[in-house]
Structure formats: structure tokens, C-alpha cells
Amino acid sequence: MPQFPFNQCYKYHSRTRDAYRSAGDGMEFKEIVMSRYATKKFDGRKLPEQKVNELFEIIRFAPSAVNLQPWKIKVVTDQKVKEQLKPATNDQEQVTTCSHLLVFCANPDFDSLLKKDEALMKKSGVPEETRNFIIGMIKGMTGKMTAEQKLCWAKSQLFLALGNAVNGAKSLGFDSCPMGGFNPDEYTRILKIPPPLVPTMLCPIGYAADKPMPKVRFAKEEIFF
Ligand SMILES: Cc1cc2nc3c(=O)[nH]c(=O)nc-3n(C[C@H](O)[C@H](O)[C@H](O)COP(=O)(O)O)c2cc1C
Numbered sequence: 001m002p003q004f005p006f007n008q009c010y011k012y013h014s015r016t017r018d019a020y021r022s023a024g025d026g027m028e029f030k031e032i033v034m035s036r037y038a039t040k041k042f043d044g045r046k047l048p049e050q051k052v053n054e055l056f057e058i059i060r061f062a063p064s065a066v067n068l069q070p071w072k073i074k075v076v077t078d079q080k081v082k083e084q085l086k087p088a089t090n091d092q093e094q095v096t097t098c099s100h101l102l103v104f105c106a107n108p109d110f111d112s113l114l115k116k117d118e119a120l121m122k123k124s125g126v127p128e129e130t131r132n133f134i135i136g137m138i139k140g141m142t143g144k145m146t147a148e149q150k151l152c153w154a155k156s157q158l159f160l161a162l163g164n165a166v167n168g169a170k171s172l173g174f175d176s177c178p179m180g181g182f183n184p185d186e187y188t189r190i191l192k193i194p195p196p197l198v199p200t201m202l203c204p205i206g207y208a209a210d211k212p213m214p215k216v217r218f219a220k221e222e223i224f225f
Pocket of ligand 1: 177179
């Protein structure tokens, strides 16, 4: 099996890394993870666009298998649309009280993603040998997948982006809630989500108007073995 040309990639990655090295002060990551909670009600205030854009950057940089980034995120801010979505969300009021509602959609169209990825790598100066290696590897991994397997794969990748969203929100001083309690077909209809995208998870963001419940977690010994 051909070896990954690491030496060629280092330059490409280090450029990005240096650009972001000075960012991200504030809370320690552990503190963010411990204090974030699934907010049940927001106070309706709008988040500053600059903060929202910072969160989008944190989400955008989420890892994914072979960097396919198989997700698209619909951003809903219109109050009337949010009201329409509430019944399709088991009447959960996070959807209407949040500032922005992020609808994480899985994207199983791997052929288009691969083309985009390839073009982007070329534009970013990734050497041809590395590009060919990566593209070959992705085709090898995904080429024989059924449509169902692709969707399942895309959905599981999407949860990493969602993880960035919930912890990222806290790091920027606001709140969020990961939500799976909604009707994807109704969301597709109301938001006119184009195929083959599949709404998979919601993440309303804003300022909390509730208090966190006590953290209930299994003991370390029950998890790690
Ligand atoms: C896949 C998934 C689906 C969830 N769906 C909902 C939901 O529909 N509504 C809600 O209020 N919380 C939802 N949650 C939040 C969980 O209930 C919450 O994360 C869990 O109870 C732990 O609480 P904490 O996040 O406040 O620590 C969901 C979480 C996950 C990961």
C-alpha cells in the first residue's frame, strides 16, 4: 500500500495552524465542556453576527473521515419560520426562543464532495502526489458504499461538527442545545431543503433563560475498561 506523503503536507497544514495559533483565549476547554448544558429555553435576544460567524468557523473546522465534510447547515433566523417549525419539533420551545437555529443536514452526495475537495486541495497548493493519494484513498473507501451506507456515514460524521457547535457556543459566551427530537420530513418541507440533504440534528443557539439541571453521568469505571 502506498505511504501517505506526510512531508509534503506539513507545509500546507502549518500555514493554517499558524494563522489560528493566537486565537482562542478565554475559558479552559475543560471548563467549557463541564459548564455547557442542553438549554431548554433561550431569552430571545439576538446574538451579535460577529459571534455567530466565529462559531461558524469553529464548526467549519470540525474533523471528518478523509476530510469529506459531508454536511450542510441551514441557518434559520426568521421568527415566523421558527414558529412553523415548532410543531415539527415536538413543540420544544428552544426553536422559537433561540437567536439562530442551526439545522445540521447530512450530505450523502460523495461524488460532488470529492470533486469539491479535489479542487480545493489544488487551489490550496496541496501537491499533486498528495492529492492523488487522498482522492484514491477516498474512492477506495467510499466507492462501493450503498446510498444507505453513505447517508449513515454522513450522519455519523455530522455529530463531530455538532460537538464543535455546542462546545464552541459555550466558549464564545452563549448557549445551545443538541436536538434530535424533530420530524426531518417536515423540516425538509418547511425549509425547502434540497435533496439529497437530510436534516439530522438541530442546534439552537442563543442566551439561556433557564438553569442547568445537575449533571448526571456514568462513573469513569463504567465507561472506560
Ligand atoms: C442525539 C441527541 C438528541 C437530543 N435531543 C434533544 C431534544 O430533542 N431536546 C432536548 O431538549 N435535548 C436533546 N438532547 C440533549 C440531551 O438530552 C442532553 O445532552 C443530555 O440529557 C445531557 O444533558 P446536558 O447536555 O445538559 O449535560 C439531545 C442530545 C443528543 C446527543
